[in-house]
Amino acid sequence: MPKQSTIEAAKRDKAQGKSAGTQAGEFIKEEMDKIRSGETGARNTKQAIAIGLSEARRSGVNLKPPARGKTSEKTRKSAQSAYEKGQRHEPVDPVRSRAREKAMKKTRAQGTR
Numbered sequence: 001m002p003k004q005s006t007i008e009a010a011k012r013d014k015a016q017g018k019s020a021g022t023q024a025g026e027f028i029k030e031e032m033d034k035i036r037s038g039e040t041g042a043r044n045t046k047q048a049i050a051i052g053l054s055e056a057r058r059s060g061v062n063l064k065p066p067a068r069g070k071t072s073e074k075t076r077k078s079a080q081s082a083y084e085k086g087q088r089h090e091p092v093d094p095v096r097s098r099a100r101e102k103a104m105k106k107t108r109a110q111g112t113r
Contacts, residue, residue: 001097002055006030010061020056020063027059028052039108050075057082060089 010023031052034040042048057063057079065079 001092001101002027002030002059007059010056010059014061020061023061024053024056024063027056027061031055041107054079054082056086058086060086062087 006026006029009026013023013026028049029052031040031042031048032045035042035045035048040048040051042051053063057065063083065083066076068076070076071079
């Protein structure tokens with residue numbers, strides 16, 4: 001789940017009229033920082049970019065999924081799903097969010113990825 005400061009930075013970019021890719025860059029930057037600090041299980045920068053783009057789409061950035069033939073069908077469908085979720089503006093269930101965060105902390109504490 002992205003930090004509130006990242007969401008605000010993306011909103012600021014949108015207010016300034018910057019492109020969706022620039023707005024998504026805020027989420028990618030945050031994900032790169034998480035990798036460097038060992039917070040996330042991603043193994044390389046390509047994964048960080050993919051996670052950042054997904055978070056951006058789910059947060060409501062108007063970043064369209066890739067066209068057919070550009071990526072695998074699985075990736076395209078995942079991006080389409082994240083995009084639709086972000087456009088609905090539904091609130092995140094706090095109970096599920098806390099449970100997910102708790103599970104992630106437990107996994108990190110055990111040292112498994």
